[in-house]
Amino acid sequence: MTYCVGLRLDHGLVFMSDTRTNAGVDNISTFRKMTSWEKPGERVVTLMTAGNLATTQAVISLLDERMKAAADRSSTIYEAPSMFQVARLVGQTLREVIADNVDSGMRGDTTFNATILLGGQIKGSEPRLFLIYPEGNFIEASADNPYFQIGETKYGRPILVRAFDPSMSFEQAVKLLLVSFDSTIKANLGVDLPLDLQVYSTDSFKLGNTSRIERTDPYFETISNGWGNALKLAFDSLPDFSFSDD
Numbered sequence: 001m002t003y004c005v006g007l008r009l010d011h012g013l014v015f016m017s018d019t020r021t022n023a024g025v026d027n028i029s030t031f032r033k034m035t036s037w038e039k040p041g042e043r044v045v046t047l048m049t050a051g052n053l054a055t056t057q058a059v060i061s062l063l064d065e066r067m068k069a070a071a072d073r074s075s076t077i078y079e080a081p082s083m084f085q086v087a088r089l090v091g092q093t094l095r096e097v098i099a100d101n102v103d104s105g106m107r108g109d110t111t112f113n114a115t116i117l118l119g120g121q122i123k124g125s126e127p128r129l130f131l132i133y134p135e136g137n138f139i140e141a142s143a144d145n146p147y148f149q150i151g152e153t154k155y156g157r158p159i160l161v162r163a164f165d166p167s168m169s170f171e172q173a174v175k176l177l178l179v180s181f182d183s184t185i186k187a188n189l190g191v192d193l194p195l196d197l198q199v200y201s202t203d204s205f206k207l208g209n210t211s212r213i214e215r216t217d218p219y220f221e222t223i224s225n226g227w228g229n230a231l232k233l234a235f236d237s238l239p240d241f242s243f244s245d246d
Contacts, residue, residue, distance in 0.1 A: 001190025002033060002050035002151030003181060006117045007173055008129045008141045010166045012208070013119045013200040016177045017048045018151075018185075020192040034196045035060050037067075037077050040206050043122040045077050045086055046198055050151035051114030051134070058097045059114070063090065083128040087118055087138050095136030115150045120200065127202055155187040156180035170199050170209075178213075178223045193220070 004017040017033040031053060036046045049056035067076040080086045094116060101112040113134040121127040129141035131148040141148060146166050149157060159179050168176070174197065184191045193215045199208040213220050 001188060003153070003156060003184045003188075003191040004033060004048040004050055004117055004150045005147060005156070005160070005177055005180060006048065006119050006129050006141070007147045007164070007177070008119070008127065008166065009146075009168065009170070009173060012170065012202045012204075013046070013121075013127050013129060014170060014173045014177065015046050015048060015117070015119065015196075015198045015200075016174075016181065017196050018181065018191045019194050019196065020190060021053050022190060030194070032196060034198060036198065036207055036210075038207050039078055041123075042205055043078070043120065044200055044205060044207055045083075045118070045120035046200065047090065048117040048150070049114055050116075052112050055094075055097050055101065055112050055114040056116075059090070059093050059116070062093050062097065081122070082125060083118075083120055083122055083130070084140075086120070086122075087128075087130040087132060087140075090116060090118055091132045091136035091138050094132060094134065098134055117148050117150055121202065121205065123205060127200065152184055152188050152191050156184040159183060170201075174199075175223065178220055179227050182220070182224045182227060193217075195220075 001020070002018060007014040015034060019030045019032060020028065021031050022028040034046065034048050036044065038044050063077055067078050075089060077086055077089065080089055094114060098112050115134060116132040118132055119127065119129040129148060130138045131150070132138040147160060147164060159176065163176055181195055185193065193213060195213040197213060198210045201208050
């Protein structure tokens with residue numbers, strides 16, 4: 001299982017992903033699910049993946065290889081003229097990989113499926129964030145839907161719905177994401193630390209803060225313990241239910 005979140009803020013993008021992959025409770029592994037490409041001064045593209053690990057690794061490998069060998073340079077992440085075209089390229093590659101691994105063509109509901117979050121900025125346009133489905137089609141984040149989740153989304157979604165504000169600072173956004181991930185980690189063994197974090201500031205055209213949050217990270221421990229205590233206090237402050245007399 002996986003949990004990845006991409007936020008579109010007024011002043012940039014924030015990405016966070018867990019690193020746990022497993023094929024059962026006795027077969028747990030750690031893999032990085034976040035990949036970035038950068039042409040300083042011109043573009044930054046970040047991709048996060050959820051789903052079949054072989055599929056997602058094949059997609060990343062194909063994207064990398066084609067940047068080195070493509071005759072038409074405009075069909076690569078480094079040369080595509082817009083983030084929309086990058087999303088099309090990634091979607092087509094994902095669809096191709098899935099189709100190559102099933103007997104009767106591409107089917108999004110097969111065990112080979114995967115979902116991708118893609119975000120970044122190319123000079124001449126604003127930062128953009130996309131959710132790409134196994135079928136290769138995609139949707140874009142907007143003012144009405146300014147963030148995307150993939151993987152195990154339900155446990156970490158309530159705090160995003162209640163607390164996300166596109167005007168929040170990067171620091172507040174990271175705090176929000178850590179609460180979301182902590183809630184998911186406590187509810188699902190398929191999601192766990194370390195967490196990969198990346199921040200992109202609008203019009204910087206370079207990778208921002210990129211870090212890995214380990215299990216022993218003191219700030220994560222503070223957030224986890226503080227959020228648990230705050231929830232307990234909030235619960236205790238609510239009025240008790242009263243049974244009506246018969």
